[in-house]
Amino acid sequence: MVTILDYGAGNLTSVRLAFERLGETPRIISEAAQYAGGRIVFPGVGSAGSGMAGLRARGFDALLRGAVRDGVPVLGVCLGMQLLLAASEEDGGTEGLGLIPGQCKAFDRAKAPEDKIPHMGWNTVRHAEGHPLFAGIAQEEAFYFVHSYFAAPERPEDTLGQTAYCGERFAAALGHGALAGVQFHPERSGAAGARLLANFLTWEGKPCC
Amino acid sequence: MLLKRLIVCLDVRNGRVTKGVRFKGNVDVGDPVEMAARYCAEGADELVFYDITASAEGRRCDLGMVARAARALSVPFSVGGGIRGVEDMRAALLAGADKVSLNSLAVDNPAILAEGARAFGRQCVVLGMDARRVGPSAAIPSGYEVVVRGGRQPTGRDAVAWAREAVELGAGEICLNAIDTDGVREGYELDITRQVSDAVGVPVIASGGAGKPSHLVDVLTQGHADAALVASMVHTMGYTCPAIKEALHAAGIPVRIPRHA
Numbered sequence: 119m120v121t122i123l124d125y126g127a128g129n130l131t132s133v134r135l136a137f138e139r140l141g142e143t144p145r146i147i148s149e150a151a152q153y154a155g156g157r158i159v160f161p162g163v164g165s166a167g168s169g170m171a172g173l174r175a176r177g178f179d180a181l182l183r184g185a186v187r188d189g190v191p192v193l194g195v196c197l198g199m200q201l202l203l204a205a206s207e208e209d210g211g212t213e214g215l216g217l218i219p220g221q222c223k224a225f226d227r228a229k230a231p232e233d234k235i236p237h238m239g240w241n242t243v244r245h246a247e248g249h250p251l252f253a254g255i256a257q258e259e260a261f262y263f264v265h266s267y268f269a270a271p272e273r274p275e276d277t278l279g280q281t282a283y284c285g286e287r288f289a290a291a292l293g294h295g296a297l298a299g300v301q302f303h304p305e306r307s308g309a310a311g312a313r314l315l316a317n318f319l320t321w322e323g324k325p326c327c
Numbered sequence: 328m329l330l331k332r333l334i335v336c337l338d339v340r341n342g343r344v345t346k347g348v349r350f351k352g353n354v355d356v357g358d359p360v361e362m363a364a365r366y367c368a369e370g371a372d373e374l375v376f377y378d379i380t381a382s383a384e385g386r387r388c389d390l391g392m393v394a395r396a397a398r399a400l401s402v403p404f405s406v407g408g409g410i411r412g413v414e415d416m417r418a419a420l421l422a423g424a425d426k427v428s429l430n431s432l433a434v435d436n437p438a439i440l441a442e443g444a445r446a447f448g449r450q451c452v453v454l455g456m457d458a459r460r461v462g463p464s465a466a467i468p469s470g471y472e473v474v475v476r477g478g479r480q481p482t483g484r485d486a487v488a489w490a491r492e493a494v495e496l497g498a499g500e501i502c503l504n505a506i507d508t509d510g511v512r513e514g515y516e517l518d519i520t521r522q523v524s525d526a527v528g529v530p531v532i533a534s535g536g537a538g539k540p541s542h543l544v545d546v547l548t549q550g551h552a553d554a555a556l557v558a559s560m561v562h563t564m565g566y567t568c569p570a571i572k573e574a575l576h577a578a579g580i581p582v583r584i585p586r587h588a
Contacts, residue, residue: 128448131423135398163448227528233329234528236450236499239553240330240372240583260330260583262403264450283329306403306425308367309585 119156120144120319123181125172127162127197136305140316150177157318158185161305162197166222166267167209169197179215186217189296191323199292199299200269208267218294220271229285236266237283243290243302245279250321251291251298251314252279259310261290261302269301296323330581331547332372332554333571334532335561337363338379339408342389346563356562359392364399366561369568370585374404375428375502375556379477381409382431388415390422397423405453413442420447428502430455431475434482434489437496444497449529454498458486458519459506471505471519478506486519487526494527501527502556504534512538512559520550532556540566540574547580 120137122130122144130146137144137159147153160182162169173179185192194202206212206222214222225235240260245252263281268288271277278298279291292299298318304311337344337359344362345353356362363374376396378388388409396404406419407428416427433440433454443452457478463470471486490501503523505516515536524531530553533546543555560566575582 129420131397131421132425135423136401138398139401163450234530234553237329238450238500238530239332242328242330256586259586303403306401308370308401308583312401 119154120159121153121156122146122159122161123173123176123178124148125162125169125176125178127164127169127172129163130161132303132305133159133161133195136312136315140312140319142319148176150181153181157191157193157321158182159193159195159318160198161195162201163264164197165209166197166200166206166212166214169201170212170214173201173215182215182217186295186297189323191296191318191321192298193318194297194299195305196265196301196303199301200267202292202297202299203269203271206267217297218271218276218292218299219273220269220276222267223270224267225284225286227284233284235284236264238264240307241281241283241290241302243279243281245291246277249278249293249325251293251317253317254313255310261300261304261307261311263290263302265301269299293325295325328581330372330583331575332532333370333543333568333575333582334373334375334554334556335363335366335371335568336375336377336534336556336558338377338558339389339392340380342392344562346559360395360399362562363396363404366568367400367402370572370583371402371568372583373402373554374400376404376406377428378406378408387411388419390418393419393422393424407453407455412439413446416443416447416451420451426451426453426500428453428455430457433493433498434473434475434484437492440493440496440498444499449497449499452498453500453502454490454493455502455504456486456489456493457504457506458516460516460519469519469522471522474506487522490523490527494529498529500530500532502532502534505536508536509534510559511536512564514538514542515546515550515552515555517546517550520546520552524551524553530554538564540571541578543571543575544578544580547575
């Protein structure tokens with residue numbers, strides 16, 4: 119069973135429909151008390167500050183900490199991935215969930231004046247071989263991105279995939295234990311994105327086979 | 328590396344994709360969602376649905392079609408036509424559209440761009456702009472004037488100045504349609520595409536004039552466009568998305584070639 123967290127950070131329609139195309143009917147909950155077990159998807163668009171406020175107001179911060187402790191597979195998408203980190207530069211500095219050490223930084227156009235912000239469109243991902251989330255996905259496969267901040271985890275082993283943009287090679291996918299996050303939108307990334315979501319549905323929450 | 332996008336546009340008239348044929352009215356080409364799903368499976372990077380009769384007939388955007396598209400498509404899509412304000416934008420986005428394209432409405436009421444960006448994020452707000460070549464003048468230094476209502480009404484505004492203003496207000500992307508080359512199939516209008524793309528810090532989609540793959544190569548290189556929009560090339564002229572992508576790839580343009588279906 120897949121549970122999608124609705125914490126007021128954008129529209130969940132496309133994430134829900136992507137799972138439905140895989141034959142899965144996700145349960146969408148808007149407060150922690152409604153959680154009835156199963157893997158958790160944690161999407162979101164918008165700013166880090168209002169995202170964190172929305173998570174806390176619904177008790178989802180504690181739910182996610184508990185899930186991580188219990189080894190329940192969790193997938194953060196876009197803002198959801200960014201909030202896994204300890205902090206974000208967005209909104210004048212925002213405290214994140216701190217489930218993965220590191221922070222979220224703003225792209226700096228001074229490093230690559232040709233590159234437009236937000237980073238919007240299809241870009242390629244080089245993934246760490248062997249993680250079950252990327253099983254069957256080719257190296258340099260393209261995924262769809264829309265974001266202006268990027269994840270900079272402290273521990274190199276927490277980076278599951280990298281993408282180059284605006285003078286950075288940033289973490290396009292993060293993972294630690296049963297926790298994973300992707301900066302791109304698998305629900306909008308064609309067959310490769312569908313494969314990643316299907317991999318998540320069968321993932322046991324271990325970093326390797 | 329950020330890839331250049333191939334975007335397929337579906338003009339929808341009364342729920343069907345049609346193609347205008349000069350002096351002969353419109354020919355029915357198919358169901359928009361079925362066609363979009365096929366292009367998506369073939370490797371189109373994004374789809375655009377324009378309800379070209381909604382505004383003229385005072386109808387809202389067809390939310391049933393948007394919801395069907397959202398169920399069927401695994402790549403981003405935008406909708407335009409029949410959007411009359413922020414509530415219509417919200418309804419289209421909640422039905423599953425990724426972006427909403429605003430054209431005449433944004434010219435009449437530029438504040439809608441700021442309202443939309445504030446409510447949904449600028450990545451959801453696309454400025455659709457039709458530009459006509461008029462030659463440079465003091466009022467129109469770029470040489471291209473913004474026209475509205477399907478090209479019938481001039482606005483006296485400079486296309487580059489309007490693009491800059493729209494981005495400042497909140498547009499997260501510009502779909503630039505050149506009226507002079509639209510439907511002519513002899514290539515995109517490279518001059519205005521490059522001017523607009525160089526003037527703004529958001530992606531620019533070139534539209535109007537694609538007749539063969541080398542036209543896309545030209546606009547994605549010389550025209551500085553981030554994405555190229557095609558319609559009749561794939562609807563009726565026999566080109567396929569994979570063939571166009573192959574031609575772009577062969578010309579050294581980075582594009583997405585899906586590696587598994």
